[in-house]
Amino acid sequence: MPPEKITSLQNPRLKELVKLRDRRARDEAGTFLIEGYREITRALEKGVALRELYFAPDWFLGENEPAVMARAEAAGAKLFELSKDAFAKAAYRDRPDGLLAVAPQWRRTLGELAASPSPLLLVVEAIEKPGNLGTILRSADAAGCDAVIVCDQVTDIFNPNVVRASTGVLFSVPCIVAENDGVLAWLRQRGIRIAATTPSATDLYTGADLRGPLAIVMGSEQYGLSDFWLKNADQALRIPMAGHADSLNVAMAATIALFEAVRQRTI
Amino acid sequence: MPPEKITSLQNPRLKELVKLRDRRARDEAGTFLIEGYREITRALEKGVALRELYFAPDWFLGENEPAVMARAEAAGAKLFELSKDAFAKAAYRDRPDGLLAVAPQWRRTLGELAASPSPLLLVVEAIEKPGNLGTILRSADAAGCDAVIVCDQVTDIFNPNVVRASTGVLFSVPCIVAENDGVLAWLRQRGIRIAATTPSATDLYTGADLRGPLAIVMGSEQYGLSDFWLKNADQALRIPMAGHADSLNVAMAATIALFEAVRQRTI
Numbered sequence: 001m002p003p004e005k006i007t008s009l010q011n012p013r014l015k016e017l018v019k020l021r022d023r024r025a026r027d028e029a030g031t032f033l034i035e036g037y038r039e040i041t042r043a044l045e046k047g048v049a050l051r052e053l054y055f056a057p058d059w060f061l062g063e064n065e066p067a068v069m070a071r072a073e074a075a076g077a078k079l080f081e082l083s084k085d086a087f088a089k090a091a092y093r094d095r096p097d098g099l100l101a102v103a104p105q106w107r108r109t110l111g112e113l114a115a116s117p118s119p120l121l122l123v124v125e126a127i128e129k130p131g132n133l134g135t136i137l138r139s140a141d142a143a144g145c146d147a148v149i150v151c152d153q154v155t156d157i158f159n160p161n162v163v164r165a166s167t168g169v170l171f172s173v174p175c176i177v178a179e180n181d182g183v184l185a186w187l188r189q190r191g192i193r194i195a196a197t198t199p200s201a202t203d204l205y206t207g208a209d210l211r212g213p214l215a216i217v218m219g220s221e222q223y224g225l226s227d228f229w230l231k232n233a234d235q236a237l238r239i240p241m242a243g244h245a246d247s248l249n250v251a252m253a254a255t256i257a258l259f260e261a262v263r264q265r266t267i
Numbered sequence: 268m269p270p271e272k273i274t275s276l277q278n279p280r281l282k283e284l285v286k287l288r289d290r291r292a293r294d295e296a297g298t299f300l301i302e303g304y305r306e307i308t309r310a311l312e313k314g315v316a317l318r319e320l321y322f323a324p325d326w327f328l329g330e331n332e333p334a335v336m337a338r339a340e341a342a343g344a345k346l347f348e349l350s351k352d353a354f355a356k357a358a359y360r361d362r363p364d365g366l367l368a369v370a371p372q373w374r375r376t377l378g379e380l381a382a383s384p385s386p387l388l389l390v391v392e393a394i395e396k397p398g399n400l401g402t403i404l405r406s407a408d409a410a411g412c413d414a415v416i417v418c419d420q421v422t423d424i425f426n427p428n429v430v431r432a433s434t435g436v437l438f439s440v441p442c443i444v445a446e447n448d449g450v451l452a453w454l455r456q457r458g459i460r461i462a463a464t465t466p467s468a469t470d471l472y473t474g475a476d477l478r479g480p481l482a483i484v485m486g487s488e489q490y491g492l493s494d495f496w497l498k499n500a501d502q503a504l505r506i507p508m509a510g511h512a513d514s515l516n517v518a519m520a521a522t523i524a525l526f527e528a529v530r531q532r533t534i
Contacts, residue, residue: 042511139519144509169514206530240529242411244309247436248522252406255519256526262507263473263527 003079006054006086013080017054017090017100023156026105032158034101034168035093037061041068042168043103050077052102056087059098068099077101092160105158108176110149110186118213119146119192120261122254123183125229126152126220133157134165135251136218140173143258147174151183154220180228187215196233197257198225199245205237210261218254270346273321273353280347284321284357284367290423293372299425301368301435302360304328308335309435310370317344319369323354326365335366344368359427372425375443377416377453385480386413386459387528389521390450392496393419393487400424401432402518403485407440410525414441418450421487447495454482463500464524465492466512472504477528485521 006013019025020033031051034043043050053072055065073079082090090100122140127133133155140148150157157175178186187194192213197205210216217233219225230236239253248256273280286292287300298318301310310317320339322332340346349357357367389407394400400422407415417424424444430437445453454461459480464472477483484500486492497503506520515523 135519138511138514138516141510142506142508142514142519167511167513169511172510206534239409239526240533241409243408243439244405244434244436246434247405247409249405252402252409252519252522255515255522259506259523260526260530266507267473 003081005081005083007083009086009089011086014086014090017102020102021092021160023159026156026158030105031102032105032163033092033160034103034163035091035096035099035160036164037065037068037097037099039163039168040072040099040101043101043171044068044071044075046171048103048171049075050101050103052080053077054080054082054087054090054100056082056084056098058084059087059096061097065099072101093164108174110176110178110182113147113174113176116146120258120265121145121147121149121192121215122258123149123151123215123217124250124254125180125217125226126154126223127250128154128221130155130159130161131165132221132249132251134162134167134170136254137162137166137169137173137175139251139255139258141169143262145173145258147176149183149215150175150177151180153177180226184232193235194229194233196225196229196236197239197253198230198236199238199241201236201238203235203237205239205257205260208235208237210264214261216254216257216261218250218257221250270348272348274350276353276356278353281353281357284369287369288359288427290426293423293425297372298369299372299430300359300427301370301430302358302363302366302427303431304332304335304364304366306430306435307339307366307368310368310438311335311338311342313438315370315438317342317368317370319347320344321347321349321354321357321367323349323351323363323365325351326354326363328364332366339368360431375441377443377445377449380414380441380443383413387525387532388412388414388416388459388482389525390416390418390482390484391517391521392447392484392493393421393490394517395421395488397422397426397428398432399488399516399518401429401434401437403521404429404433404436404440404442406518406522406525408436410529412440412525414443416450416482417442417444418447420444447493451499460502461496461500463492463496463503464506464520465497465503466505466508468503468505470502470504472506472524472527475502475504477531481528483521483524483528485517485524488517
């Protein structure tokens with residue numbers, strides 16, 4: 001049976017897709033949007049069970065889109081063909097590439113996390129900007145982190161801009177949403193050292209031993225780390241900065257700290 | 268004399284402001300846009316001679332805007348008051364804060380660069396995304412780089428999104444636009460070692476000596492470094508990556524390499 005075709009801008013499915021840009025609608029539906037060839041391909045590679053795949057050949061940039069569609073359909077996704085205008089309405093990107101999927105959200109808990117014997121974890125608290133959270137996930141992936149733990153979630157990890165900025169890494173790096181208290185207890189139980197990064201620390205991050213079981217904790221863009229983590233951390237570290245005090249944003253700082261840990265762990 | 272008021276969306280000055288988003292118009296006018304309280308404040312701090320300052324009290328977010336306006340006027344800028352609608356048209360930000368300036372472009376040359384005896388330089392080739400170039404400038408600022416040299420410029424350093432992503436660091440870090448040949452000759456003359464970063468290198472960046480006079484060279488997002496730099500570099504270095512091959516973008520890779528150089532130079 002050929003896919004249903006949607007051309008009307010008033011189509012109720014289109015309206016549902018647009019609604020999924022809002023967190024409340026996502027949480028009610030238990031789903032989220034994955035837009036773009038690269039992101040959808042990575043979701044499929046990682047076994048994300050796409051429910052629906054909307055495609056618009058008028059927007060395709062290459063020739064591999066039908067293969068992605070076939071793969072999604074084989075994995076159980078329902079396909080819908082959209083007119084150019086209809087897709088433009090559904091897409092949240094300025095320059096869409098004709099592929100948009102709806103997938104179920106998931107919730108991983110700390111209990112499910114199969115951390116390695118000497119894990120490297122990144123804990124981020126109350127990150128505000130989806131772009132930063134996405135970039136942080138990319139860095140964590142590149143650094144081989146066991147997991148990213150998102151505490152006191154402000155930005156929904158299923159925000160379309162997190163998916164996008166993560167370039168689909170959201171589907172590969174274990175990403176756990178939890179509360180500060182639970183995370184602290186979990187880290188303590190496992191003897192995982194807690195290194196808080198804060199500009200007010202006296203110790204440089206490069207002078208600390210970042211080997212062994214370690215959680216690097218980063219605070220929000222605007223407020224930095226909360227007292228909770230500053231008090232409970234085993235050590236407080238700072239990244240030296242020349243120039244403007246805010247030249248490094250949280251994503252860059254996380255990247256620097258993670259790769260110093262990688263350096264120490266591989267020499 | 269009170270500032271001229273602009274309320275008509277057809278006002279020719281407004282149209283000129285909108286045109287300055289395009290490189291050709293910027294180059295013809297020899298000017299560029301600086302939008303936002305933070306960026307304009309930094310431009311003033313660094314002695315950028317603002318020519319015009321457009322303000323719209325309806326968009327102000329705080330109470331310090333009049334002080335910035337007074338400072339700009341004292342430094343020779345002509346002030347224009349805009350209605351809310353007129354400012355929304357002139358602004359390129361989605362959420363403007365009621366301040367937009369026009370400043371003259373400048374061109375720094377390698378000859379003008381007063382590098383320290385043992386400089387740390389970042390050379391970037393053909394960067395395509397303004398956001399990446401802006402982030403790179405921030406990292407260079409935080410790392411205390413002597414200068415950022417932009418080779419084979421693809422993205423205009425005066426692009427509004429470079430100004431924005433750099434959070435105004437464009438006004439403090441010496442940023443030089445030049446051609447590959449000239450940059451290579453200049454580095455050679457001064458005995459500055461050239462470290463090319465490329466995923467195809469066998470040596471890790473952490474194993475190299477990044478002390479002394481050094482230029483770290485990064486390639487474009489899509490194509491990486493050109494043969495020119497790969498052939499002429501004194502050493503080729505790679506940043507190890509777990510996970511996806513493209514998890515680190517050029518701005519994050521630059522940040523990691525620069526901070527490893529800072530680490531080595533301060534221990």
